[in-house]
Amino acid sequence: MQSSVYDSVKDVTKRGFTAVFGVTLGYLLSKLTEDPYLEILVCGFGVLLILFLLKQFKLNRMASLSCIVFMASYFSKIDKFQYGLNRVIGTIIGMLVGLLVNLIVARPRLDLDFYNDAITQRDILRNIFINIIKRDERNIEFVSGSRKSVEEKFEKLLKEYETIMHPKMDIVHAKELKGIFKNLEISLNLLDLLEPKVLDYENRVKLLEDFGIETTEEEVEESELSIVYNYQVANILRCFEEMEDILEKIKP
Known part of the structure; x- marks a missing residue:
């Protein structure tokens, strides 16, 4: 039994081929x-050839x-x-039983795995973003790990x-979510490199609404660096x- 139905089908194909090949070569x-x-x-010679x-x-x-099976x-x-012939049939029956277990009894929930991992990685990125804004310590290298x-x-x-028997998750929105993580990786890394401004x-209001972070009201500096900093935020x-909207749509 494999971690997914796809892997089970692939494994059955490989095992079936190698079993038939070994038996046929041994017979010849x-x-x-x-x-x-x-x-x-x-x-x-036969073993080395295999x-x-x-x-x-x-x-x-x-x-x-x-x-x-060759020997x-x-x-x-x-x-x-x-x-x-008996050996090949026995091998194939054993593999098919494992495949049926994957399909019916213990079918992997890769849609749920994807959703739960996205939630976990979202929380990691949110914490990193908050720490960048607050100028606290952060492990920016975790951003790349979350995306991967x-x-x-x-x-x-x-x-x-x-x-x-594929999962019922909306694969189009799942792909969009993957793209958002890529976008966040770029923006968070850029923001981490910029001098805080x-x-x-608008950003102060959104931070308060979405993250509960209250920042002091100061005069915004009219400079290119300030514009870039606020754009990335x-x-x-x-x-x-956007991530929250998609997570709600693909929730298993």
């Missing part, structure tokens, strides 16, 4: 010789399964074709939509506002 190589000494050499080919196709994780097929004393975490969850969610009236506030 067993026809080359009946000399017990040569059989050992041929078997070693390892080489699986490495080329980036299926290293399936090497154990393929080698086991079992190669050294089988009963009808090799029948044994190989949401992107990873989104990619898994997107792949899950290729399966027959006096906030304009306004953009961040807008991103958080």
Whole structure:
């Protein structure tokens, strides 16, 4: 059983292919010789061939399964074709059972994982933003980690939509949410680099409404740096506002 239906289907395909390949190769190589000494050499060649080919196709994780069924097929004393067929059928049945468990009994909720992670990362970014405004200590490097975490969850969610039982989450709004985290990463990093300036009236009102932060009313400096600083603050506030709307829409 895998962490998603998509991964389960992918795993079943890989295991099925490597099992059939191992059994078929074992059956074919067993026809080359009946000399017990040569059989050992041929078997070693078969194992090396399997390892080489699986490495080329980036299926290293399936090497154990393929080698086991190869050797079992190669050294089988009963009808090799029948044994190989039974082995493949048994392997496929086992994989299908695991897939059915993923589909029916313990279906992963990647939509819920994505939503919960977005909530967690939103709270982290809100705290960082508050600390920047208050000029307190902050771990700005966490901003990139939050964006990456949401992107990873989104990619898994997107792949899950290729399966027959995909989540019901609005994938379009989920993608928009991922874009907002990217925008926040850029703006928060820029704001952290800028010299703190006096906030304009609109930003002070929004900070009080959305974050409960009350700032002193001072005369806004008429300079390019002040304009850039207030623009980034306004953009961040807008991103958080849009984020709340989307989170409400995609809530599982």
